[in-house]
Amino acid sequence: xxxxxxxxxxxxxxxxxxxxxxxxxxxxxxxxxxxxxxxxxxxxxxxxxxxxxxxxxxxxxxxxxxxxxxxxxxxxxxxxxxxxxxxxxxxxxxxxxxxxxxxxxxxxxxxxxxxxxxxxxxxxxxxxxxxxxxxxxxxxxxxxxxxxxxxxxxxxxxxxxxxxxxxxxxxxxxxxxxxxxxxxxxxxxxxxxxxxxxxxxxxxxxxxxxxxxxxxxxxxxxxxxxxxxxxxxxxxxxxxxxxxxxxxxxxxxxxxxxxxxxxxxxxxxxxxxxxxxxxxxxxxxxxxxxxxxxxxxxxxxxxxxxxxxxxxxxxxxxxxxxxxxxxxxxxxxxxxxxxxxxxxxxxxxxxxxxxxxxxxxxxxxxxxxxxxxxxxxxxxxxxxxxxxxxxxxxxxxxxxxxxxxxxxxxxxxxxxxxxxxxxxxxxxxxxxxxxxxxxxxxxxxxxxxxxxxxxxxxxxxxxxxxxxxxxxxxxxxxxxxxxxxxxxxxxxxxxxxxxxxxxxxxxxxxxxxxxxxxxxxxxxxx
Numbered sequence: 001x002x003x004x005x006x007x008x009x010x011x012x013x014x015x016x017x018x019x020x021x022x023x024x025x026x027x028x029x030x031x032x033x034x035x036x037x038x039x040x041x042x043x044x045x046x047x048x049x050x051x052x053x054x055x056x057x058x059x060x061x062x063x064x065x066x067x068x069x070x071x072x073x074x075x076x077x078x079x080x081x082x083x084x085x086x087x088x089x090x091x092x093x094x095x096x097x098x099x100x101x102x103x104x105x106x107x108x109x110x111x112x113x114x115x116x117x118x119x120x121x122x123x124x125x126x127x128x129x130x131x132x133x134x135x136x137x138x139x140x141x142x143x144x145x146x147x148x149x150x151x152x153x154x155x156x157x158x159x160x161x162x163x164x165x166x167x168x169x170x171x172x173x174x175x176x177x178x179x180x181x182x183x184x185x186x187x188x189x190x191x192x193x194x195x196x197x198x199x200x201x202x203x204x205x206x207x208x209x210x211x212x213x214x215x216x217x218x219x220x221x222x223x224x225x226x227x228x229x230x231x232x233x234x235x236x237x238x239x240x241x242x243x244x245x246x247x248x249x250x251x252x253x254x255x256x257x258x259x260x261x262x263x264x265x266x267x268x269x270x271x272x273x274x275x276x277x278x279x280x281x282x283x284x285x286x287x288x289x290x291x292x293x294x295x296x297x298x299x300x301x302x303x304x305x306x307x308x309x310x311x312x313x314x315x316x317x318x319x320x321x322x323x324x325x326x327x328x329x330x331x332x333x334x335x336x337x338x339x340x341x342x343x344x345x346x347x348x349x350x351x352x353x354x355x356x357x358x359x360x361x362x363x364x365x366x367x368x369x370x371x372x373x374x375x376x377x378x379x380x381x382x383x384x385x386x387x388x389x390x391x392x393x394x395x396x397x398x399x400x401x402x403x404x405x406x407x408x409x410x411x412x413x414x415x416x417x418x419x420x421x422x423x424x425x426x427x428x429x430x431x432x433x434x435x436x437x438x439x440x441x442x443x444x445x446x447x448x449x450x451x452x453x454x455x456x457x458x459x460x461x462x463x464x465x466x467x468x469x470x471x472x473x474x475x476x477x478x479x480x481x482x483x484x485x486x487x488x489x490x491x492x493x494x495x496x497x498x499x500x501x502x503x504x505x506x507x508x509x510x511x512x513x514x515x516x517x518x519x520x521x522x523x524x525x526x
Contacts, residue, residue, distance in 0.1 A: 032056035032083055041066040051105070052076030056112070057120070059085030064094035072105035074140065074177075082112035082119035089131075090123040097122040097129070097151070101136040108132065110145035118147035118184055127152045131188070134158045134178075137168070142179040148186070154194040155185040155233070159242075161197065162215045164208035170216040177222040185230045189259070192230035196220050196242035200273030201296040201321040217242060219274060226250045234258060235265040237284070241272025244298050249281045257288045267293045268311065273323055276300040281427050281442075287311045291337075296321030299328025299352055304335065304419070305427045305442045307403060312341040315361075319348035319375075326351040333419050334358045334426075336403050336442040338390070341365050347377040354379035358415035360403075360441035361386040362393055383416045385440050393441075397482030404428075404443040411440040428511075429474070430518040446518040453512055458523040462501040470514035472496050478509045480522075500525055 033053040036042065039062040049055060051072040057065065057080065072078040087110070089097040098108065098120075110120035122131035131151040134141050137160050148155040158178050162168040178195060185192040197217035204215050223243040230237040230253045237253030240246060257266025268287035271279065273296035280302065284291040291311035292303070297318060308315040315337035318330065330352045337344045337359065344361040347354055356379045361370045370386040373379070387393060394409025396402040405411055415438040426432045432444035439445055453468045466472060475498055477486035485503065490496055498510075503525045511520045 035083060036065070039063040039065065041068065044069040044071070049078055051078060054079045054081060056081055056083035057087045058083050059087055059113075061088045061090060063089070064091045064097060064099075065089060066096070066099045066101070067103060067106075068101040070100070070103040070106050074105060077105040077107050077140075077142070079107045079109065081107075081109050082116075085113055085119075086116055087120045088123060089121070091125045091129065093126045095126060095129040096131070096133045097125050098132045099130070100134040100138045100141065103134070103138045103141070105140045107142040107144075108146070109142070110147070118145050120146045122146065122148045122151065122155075124150040125152045130154045130157045130194075131185075132156045135160050137173060137175075139175045140177045142181075144180070144182045147184045148188065148192075150186075151188045151190075153189055154191040155188045155230075156180055156183065156192070157194045158220075159194070159196050160218060162204055162206075162217050164206060164213075168218070170218050173218040175218050175220045178220055179224045181224070181226045181228065183228045185228065185233070187232050189234040190261070191235050191239045192233040192237045192253070192256070193225060193228065193239065195223060195225065195240040196272065196274070198239075198241060198272055200242045201323045219244060221245060223247070223277075228252075231255055232258060235260050236267050236270045238268075239270040239272065240275065241270075242274040244274060244276040244300075246271075246275055246277035246279070248277070248279045252283045252285075253287075254285045256284075256286075260288075264289070264293075267291070268308070269293070270295065271297060271301075273321060274298045276328075278302045278304075278422070280305045281425075281429070283307045283309075283427075284311070285309050287313075289313045290317045291315045291340075292317070294318040294330075294349075297324055297330065297349065297352070299325040299330065301329075302331045302333070302419070302422060304331065304333040304423055305425070306335045307338075307427060307442050308335065309338045309401070309403075311339075314342055314346045315340045315344045317346045317348075318352075318354075320351045324349070324351055327353060329353045329355065331419055332356045332359060334415070334423060334438070334440070334442055336360045336362075336427075338362045338398070338403065340368075343368050343370065343372045344386075345371040347371070347373050347379060348375045350376035350378075352377075355418070356381045357383055357418055358438060358440045359384045360393055360411065362390045362398075363388055382418070383414065383440060385411055385414070400479075400482045402478070402482030402484075403441070405439060405441065405445040407445065407447065409445065412445045413437045413439060415440045428518060429513055446520075453514075453519045453521060455510060455521050455523055459526045460500055460523060461526055462499065464498045464500050464510070464523060466496045466498060466510075466512060468494055468512060468514060468519070470494070472512050472514055474513040476511045476513075477503070478511065480507045480509065
């Protein structure tokens, strides 16, 4: 086999590696099968990258990186990764910074350097361009650990718009297993993340072969969007549609909708037509309109454990449109909704079976209702806490954005377990329920359990060591007023060293998430 491999590699060098590609000539040959060093369009018909191989993008600055016809397998995806440091894409004129066409089973990851959280940076694109895009039937893809610091339109876009080519129509095209996670997206001209078509409900009218046709866009099955940080976007921070079984969780959206180009484009998160599945453990702050808007939903949707703060219109809005499945459930459970400019929850989805349960609604617009209905929509409502006096909720420190419950909050053990078993963790990933019943709101109260954890030394200077009788998965540090100043996600371990040199001198609260719950202790930084 060795002569065959050698001959194959030589043929690739002479046919496909003349355009900024080095094949099998890297210091880390077991990691990089090919190394890209120049901007441009790369076609796999020329390169010949096989399933399971890795294409490394050498550290440096590029104007654009476009890839066509890279097809791996479910077991052996093709991996594109930064190599040797940070990859920066700065595209003044290109329609997209990094783009994939006709590709399947591939991963684009900025995790190639252990010292960089985001090893790929897209600084900007041309007007109307996406920072990262997968189109032309691209499917089964993963996009992670990328920073997007500006784009002429969306930060990350995954969809194929239908054309007169019938293979792009809903009945003939299905996109599967799109995963977008652990990215930092900010200062885009439009959406931070845009997945699936906005025209799932109404379709597109097109003239094909002299005839006007109504053509519907594809569905996406197996969509997962999680652990993304999205800030200061032109329109919605996060928008997804056409995904009947989506799993969207642990995303934070702050200051979206700063320069909308049309009406109703300045919301925090939009769930579009055809969406079902789960939306949970997300946080949305400072939406100029609606924090979470659900338009033309597909039904069978659970919205839970979300924190939505300072929405200028509603915290949550939901309606029906053509294509919504009648008599399907939508559950709004254990959300914490604070400071809505109008009503906190507005429901226009008359064909759904709505359950509104265990939510905290604190402060709505003057003279507004906490929850309102129109178009014949109704809901079963139970165990919701609604107040104009935020102090009555028993939050730890709402002025500092800490909406966890104090030990004397009347919301502890006050909820009802009517949602099956899909709510078994809270917004902090702590087990719930802890007591006799589930707590109301997004956070489950966890009592301090000092004997289960040891932290030393205290006072400390540069480093704090933790030891626990249980596996520690995450460490957070808060000021004594409740402001979070440190976060460390860790592989589960009984002992962890936490760097604290950067903290100012003072008293802090350390919160360690273990396999069974959250444990907190105070320490002093000198």
